[in-house]
Amino acid sequence: MDVGERIAELTAQVKRLNDLYYGAGDSPLPDADYDALKDELAALVAEHPELEPADSPLGKVNAPAELTGPTVRHARPMLSLAKATSEEQIRTFCERFGGQVFRVSEKLDGLSLSVVYTDGRLDYVATRGTGTVGELVTEKVRHVIPGLPAEIDAPGRVEVRGEAVMLRSVWAAYNEAHPERILTNPRSGAAGTLVLKDPEAAAQAKRVLRFFAFGADRGGDAIDVPAGFESVAQYVGTGAEEVIDAIHEIGGRRDDLDYDIDGAVVRLHEPAAFDAAGFNSAEPRGAIAFKYPPEEKLTTLLAVQWPVGKIGRVPPRAKVAPVFVGGVTVENITLHNPRLIRERDLRIGDTVAVVRRGDVIPFAGRSLPEMRDGSEVEIVPPTHCPSCESELEVRGTGEERWCVNLQCPAQATRRLMHWASRQAADMEGVGDVWIEKLAEDGVLKRRSDFYDLTTEQLLGYERMGEVSAQNMVDSIASSKDVGLRRALIGLAIPMASEGTAKRLCLAGYERVEDVAAATAEDLVAIRDIGPKAAESIVAFFARPEVREEIAALRERGVNLDVLAEDRPVDTAAAGDSPLKGRSVVITGAFTDPRSGAKISRPDVTRLVEQAAATTASSVSANTDYLLAGANVGAAKTGKAEKLGVTVVRQDELWRWLAEAGVI
Numbered sequence: 001m002d003v004g005e006r007i008a009e010l011t012a013q014v015k016r017l018n019d020l021y022y023g024a025g026d027s028p029l030p031d032a033d034y035d036a037l038k039d040e041l042a043a044l045v046a047e048h049p050e051l052e053p054a055d056s057p058l059g060k061v062n063a064p065a066e067l068t069g070p071t072v073r074h075a076r077p078m079l080s081l082a083k084a085t086s087e088e089q090i091r092t093f094c095e096r097f098g099g100q101v102f103r104v105s106e107k108l109d110g111l112s113l114s115v116v117y118t119d120g121r122l123d124y125v126a127t128r129g130t131g132t133v134g135e136l137v138t139e140k141v142r143h144v145i146p147g148l149p150a151e152i153d154a155p156g157r158v159e160v161r162g163e164a165v166m167l168r169s170v171w172a173a174y175n176e177a178h179p180e181r182i183l184t185n186p187r188s189g190a191a192g193t194l195v196l197k198d199p200e201a202a203a204q205a206k207r208v209l210r211f212f213a214f215g216a217d218r219g220g221d222a223i224d225v226p227a228g229f230e231s232v233a234q235y236v237g238t239g240a241e242e243v244i245d246a247i248h249e250i251g252g253r254r255d256d257l258d259y260d261i262d263g264a265v266v267r268l269h270e271p272a273a274f275d276a277a278g279f280n281s282a283e284p285r286g287a288i289a290f291k292y293p294p295e296e297k298l299t300t301l302l303a304v305q306w307p308v309g310k311i312g313r314v315p316p317r318a319k320v321a322p323v324f325v326g327g328v329t330v331e332n333i334t335l336h337n338p339r340l341i342r343e344r345d346l347r348i349g350d351t352v353a354v355v356r357r358g359d360v361i362p363f364a365g366r367s368l369p370e371m372r373d374g375s376e377v378e379i380v381p382p383t384h385c386p387s388c389e390s391e392l393e394v395r396g397t398g399e400e401r402w403c404v405n406l407q408c409p410a411q412a413t414r415r416l417m418h419w420a421s422r423q424a425a426d427m428e429g430v431g432d433v434w435i436e437k438l439a440e441d442g443v444l445k446r447r448s449d450f451y452d453l454t455t456e457q458l459l460g461y462e463r464m465g466e467v468s469a470q471n472m473v474d475s476i477a478s479s480k481d482v483g484l485r486r487a488l489i490g491l492a493i494p495m496a497s498e499g500t501a502k503r504l505c506l507a508g509y510e511r512v513e514d515v516a517a518a519t520a521e522d523l524v525a526i527r528d529i530g531p532k533a534a535e536s537i538v539a540f541f542a543r544p545e546v547r548e549e550i551a552a553l554r555e556r557g558v559n560l561d562v563l564a565e566d567r568p569v570d571t572a573a574a575g576d577s578p579l580k581g582r583s584v585v586i587t588g589a590f591t592d593p594r595s596g597a598k599i600s601r602p603d604v605t606r607l608v609e610q611a612a613a614t615t616a617s618s619v620s621a622n623t624d625y626l627l628a629g630a631n632v633g634a635a636k637t638g639k640a641e642k643l644g645v646t647v648v649r650q651d652e653l654w655r656w657l658a659e660a661g662v663i
């Protein structure tokens with residue numbers, strides 16, 4: 001192929017990838033591979049400038065093919081950043097500005113927004129768009145970035161720039177709840193969220209974003225980011241070594257963050273110096289982005305297995321050629337459901353992009369059809385259960401396969417493993433391999449059989465030592481104090497989550513028999529238990545073998561009653577608490593006064609509920625208190641006060657919780 005053809009080919013590829021990336025937020029190639037294509041193009045064009053096509057993607061801010069909807073012209077262009085992948089490049093950059101002060105910040109992997117206020121009120125929000133013209137997303141953002149201040153305490157025209165990201169936890173929870181509509185990664189999740197037609201529905205489905213500011217100006221002069229905003233984490237220092245230390249510091253905690261970062265931004269700290277350094281067509285000269293090695297790697301999909309789960313789901317699991325990504329070696333990845341396999345057109349033998357983010361289970365984001373050689377094999381979901389051979393049912397939009405045979409041996413084994421696991425009975429000394437063996441042998445058929453195991457019996461097995469046998473028996477004996485919450489989890493009731501178990505306990509159920517006797521009506525009255533889950537719970541306990549199992553566990557002295565730690569706080573203590581029986585809305589960021597650590601929203605909710613309050617997601621006339629943590633705008637508290645809702649600040653809340661005996 002001659003150079004001209006290669007340039008044309010690379011141009012077309014980069015442009016196609018840009019359209020996908022800046023449009024719906026898709027990235028069929030890992031960023032590092034995209035960067036390599038672009039670098040190759042840049043190198044060829046540098047040598048043969050006369051061959052650069054008129055529509056070259058180089059030297060400009062890359063943008064979606066077209067902006068949809070109303071637009072606005074940016075007061076100052078929103079630019080791209082020059083890239084560095086080696087420390088050497090960072091040193092060269094720092095040396096160019098010898099003696100100056102630098103700022104190093106996390107480079108969040110989301111999409112940039114310009115948020116403009118006039119005399120303290122939110123005027124508009126725009127995307128980067130073409131760099132000079134952005135798309136207006138003001139109304140969408142009101143729903144999908146609930147934390148964005150509607151008002152700030154500053155006069156004049158103030159523009160705040162920053163990055164909107166989908167938190168990893170939000171991304172994982174959304175995918176968990178919508179297996180039929182998987183978001184490939186948080187970045188595309190964020191981009192996709194801002195193009196949705198119904199942002200209100202997105203917010204209800206908890207598909208929401210967070211905004212982190214990285215700069216602000218008033219009438220063109222740099223100012224501090226106004227109060228009410230979260231800022232990107234940043235360091236200020238002089239000289240290349242301090243800058244490189246900061247880059248390592250940021251890179252080192254990459255896995256612990258709840259958002260993706262793809263690099264660190266180094267820029268001149270002083271606004272005057274930054275402006276004086278000037279700009280080229282697409283990038284400021286006073287800043288550079290250091291890119292960390294990719295967290296997404298290519299590997300080969302070797303096989304797909306269909307293990308049978310504890311409630312009969314038969315999900316696809318892929319084996320891939322071992323690949324080191326996100327700090328671990330990955331060999332097994334989840335493919336979620338058959339529909340996803342079909343839509344992503346995954347085949348055995350395919351090159352697939354594997355992603356891992358923090359603790360999130362690796363996921364084959366996509367196949368790369370352009371890398372096929374014809375030997376790839378279609379993935380066909382099984383029609384019959386690999387364990388009991390009964391015909392599988394196809395259910396739901398994900399086209400999941402289910403074994404509905406209640407006697408299925410594979411399901412029984414999975415249920416036993418689940419009962420022994422940490423979130424249920426927590427039998428530390430009993431490994432899955434042994435459970436499988438004992439189940440195969442017919443010694444373990446149901447949960448209650450664990451409690452009949454003896455050391456003599458176990459010692460009859462090859463490779464079972466006296467210590468292990470004793471360990472197993474002891475750990476089974478000491479696990480008998482399961483309690484209602486963990487027993488409900490261990491029973492693996494379809495559609496009932498760990499949260500359902502918690503809420504049943506908080507709702508005052510004392511014994512597993514009481515839950516078994518509840519009607520669907522009783523159950524839907526409990527917060528967050530919907531009609532489907534309620535029916536599933538009732539149907540589960542109506543099964544004779546479940547009732548027999550509960551009786552058998554009781555006979556062996558297994559505790560299936562609520563434990564003190566899972567009860568709602570006693571009326572006596574909560575009786576003194578102003579929270580008791582109140583309806584509250586929680587907003588803002590909370591810090592645990594005991595440890596000084598930030599505390600998550602679900603944890604605050606749990607504490608407040610233990611003090612016998614009920615929580616709601618938005619303020620209404622029925623709300624008693626708005627519990628306001630840090631960074632709560634005046635708009636929010638003002639609205640609450642207008643509705644006659646008392647605003648309670650966090651120091652008071654902690655006092656109340658202490659009085660109620662919750663903390």
Ligand SMILES: NC(=O)c1ccc[n+]([C@@H]2O[C@H](COP(=O)([O-])OP(=O)(O)OC[C@H]3O[C@@H](n4cnc5c(N)ncnc54)[C@H](O)[C@@H]3O)[C@@H](O)[C@H]2O)c1
Nearest residue numbers: 017021027029030031034080081105106107108112214265
């Ligand atoms: N995989 C693909 O197919 C594909 C396609 C197109 C682009 N990409 C990737 O997108 C990037 C392209 O560059 P770009 O021009 O969109 O962005 P960029 O990498 O040049 O960086 C500029 C952007 O960084 C953001 N940013 C995040 N944190 C920041 C901080 N602390 N300070 C300042 N800015 C911050 C801003 O939104 C700004 O617009 C590359 O990383 C490329 O690999 C990938």
Ligand SMILES: [Zn+2]
Nearest residue numbers: 385388403408
């Ligand atoms: Zn089966």
